């Protein structure tokens with residue numbers, strides 16, 4: 001149905017796509033895999049009409065088409081859910097869903113109709129509880145993801161492209177997403193699906209195309225019976241061994257972070273716990289269970305009652321005060337909460353620790369750049385260029401830069417919210433090793449991840465969160481994935 | 495060997511990026527050159543004289559100093575509408591009989607402190623009172639003008655001959671230029687250094703570009719915002735000293751509509767009104783373009799109304815060109 005031939009796309013200083021082919025059949029779920037920066041998002045932006053290729057052809061239903069603008073692509077029947085959410089925060093859910101193709105008569109929006117249609121789409125997506133009138137800015141990242149999905153569905157598209165839709169979703173949400181995708185495919189709609197979670201590919205995909213350095217190194221592989229090892233080595237050019245570091249025998253110091261009776265009315269209910277020096281504590285829970293809110297409240301970024309102390313000293317004065325006591329937070333939504341898109345990679349990395357590279361406010365640029373360069377190398381940010389605006393990096397590489405910000409300096413406590421969001425398998429293993437190393441240096445680490453295996457593999461101790469409360473805690477070694485999933489969904493403590 | 499080659503490569507890339515960011519200013523330089531050509535063609539014997547060039551620079555000095563402060567505020571995600579009025583207030587306060595009786599040093603100090611103080615009030619209202627910058631500084635615009643009128647009883651206050659040292663800023667020349675042009679240059683250089691070489695400047699970009707990210711990075715964004723307005727007020731105070739020197743007066747009518755010229759200069763210079771991006775160099779080039787236009791209209795004996803129309807057009811053209819550049823960069 002969709003035939004892409006020999007697409008080339010240059011950006012200043014990079015060749016993002018170097019002659020890519022892609023074939024998508026009607027009613028199939030076609031997975032697009034590749035390392036961070038391989039060119040996946042660039043390819044789908046070309047299909048969405050958001051970028052123009054330098055050369056190459058695209059045909060849809062055996063007819064060559066030109067996708068000059070996003071509107072042209074939508075008219076042709078291609079809808080896209082971008083990697084970085086592009087909703088308008090100040091508008092309502094319904095207004096966002098029908099932005100650009102409002103129900104209107106004589107230029108007046110028929111808001112009742114949009115609201116009804118939106119409610120219908122949200123129900124179809126399994127989320128009737130999201131009010132069509134709510135302002136999008138106040139929704140959780142997962143709910144925003146659902147809204148973008150509703151927007152894609154609102155076009156009655158024949159091809160829906162999803163760029164890492166599951167990165168912001170927890171386990172049950174992913175199951176829900178898959179149900180929708182299967183439903184779409186059954187109705188003859190094709191889906192191009194991008195994810196760094198290989199197990200998802202196996203579950204939902206029909207065929208796989210692997211990109212590497214702007215080229216398709218394999219196309220149309222069967223998703224069900226191509227061994228993961230083969231896919232990984234196609235993507236990375238090597239094989240990845242042990243994903244999670246061995247944490248047995250890790251030694252812990254004194255309690256560093258102590259949280260007592262932390263409460264955010266309606267969200268978090270009297271949560272108390274401690275994290276020791278060198279310990280990794282994982283929070284497992286669904287999106288909306290209060291995990292991210294706990295992290296933000298500990299960091300002073302969200303009003304809450306209760307006490308938080310670091311080495312016995314209370315955290316006061318918002319994030320500014322928290323940072324002074326040695327806390328660092330890598331937030332959940334990199335674009336909204338962490339990145340200065342127009343600024344260079346170096347400026348983004350050193351933002352929080354600029355004081356260390358300055359004397360009386362005067363920046364020691366050489367020191368700053370040297371520190372940034374070291375971190376870029378440690379985290380393998382690509383391209384390794386300090387002066388490039390960070391908006392030109394791929395999603396996964398931006399995420400590495402967000403983490404780098406807090407590794408620039410010795411922290412006492414690191415709060416990591418979805419640290420591997422959008423990071424490819426290879427880089428992920430390196431991140432795990434890095435987090436392990438940081439814990440080894442005596443940093444107390446509090447980690448949130450939607451991926452239960454990640455929490456279990458990385459953390460020493462797991463706190464299971466449901467409805468804003470800790471319903472169970474145990475050493476990670478004593479838990480398995482199913483037990484944790486049972487608990488976070490039904491609350492049946494062991 | 496390999497090491498140096500890699501470094502050369504990175505340096506080469508840096509140069510490419512710098513050239514790309516530099517083109518924005520190149521457009522402004524070309525526009526300025528074009529205006530100069532127009533001047534040379536239409537009024538050949540008055541435009542390129544040294545006395546005219548000096549008067550352009552002297553004219554640019556007052557608003558120029560204000561523009562530096564405005565650039566900080568706008569990059570930091572705000573706006574300051576009160577600059578002209580605050581400058582007037584500072585010029586009046588600095589030239590009251592009481593102030594003048596303490597001599598020129600106190601007059602300068604008074605003007606600068608009044609400016610900074612008014613800016614601080616703006617800053618507190620915006621940062622801690624959570625007023626929208628537009629509203630807070632609009633209120634200050636009105637109130638500062640009123641206060642200036644009240645203090646001066648709507649009269650123009652002359653700088654007394656005993657305090658002529660201040661006027662000498664305008665009359666004394668060094669290297670052919672009045673001293674106040676050097677004062678302007680000093681403010682520009684210091685402003686550039688603060689914006690580009692200090693943590694304060696870097697944080698200004700962060701606070702304006704993504705306040706939530708800045709906050710979560712541990713930057714005290716309220717305090718920073720307050721400082722930005724105080725800085726703008728400080729620049730108004732310095733501008734007041736310059737206007738006192740140039741006109742030998744303090745008056746509640748000084749600086750009328752300066753806020754518009756300053757904001758326009760900043761925007762023509764490529765600073766985003768939404769914050770997070772911009773340069774001092776661009777703002778100053780934008781200001782020079784504006785000043786030269788005014789000068790050309792005066793020299794050609796054209797109507798000031800046409801001058802306003804021309805300025806309006808220039809703002810629109812400049813922003814349209816910039817937007818095209820920005821779009822060209824991403825797609």
Ligand SMILES: Nc1ncnc2c1ncn2[C@@H]1O[C@H](COP(=O)(O)OP(=O)(O)OP(=O)(O)O)[C@@H](O)[C@H]1O
Nearest residue numbers: 011016036037038039040041042392393394395396
């Ligand atoms: N607007 C841009 N300007 C310059 N370079 C860009 C731009 N957008 C993308 N690139 C570069 O193109 C390459 C491909 O990026 P792309 O976003 O397509 O990667 P990706 O496969 O989606 O990676 P990820 O898994 O991290 O999302 C990267 O090297 C990136 O830095």
Ligand SMILES: [Mg+2]
Nearest residue numbers: 041083394395
């Ligand atoms: Mg991507």
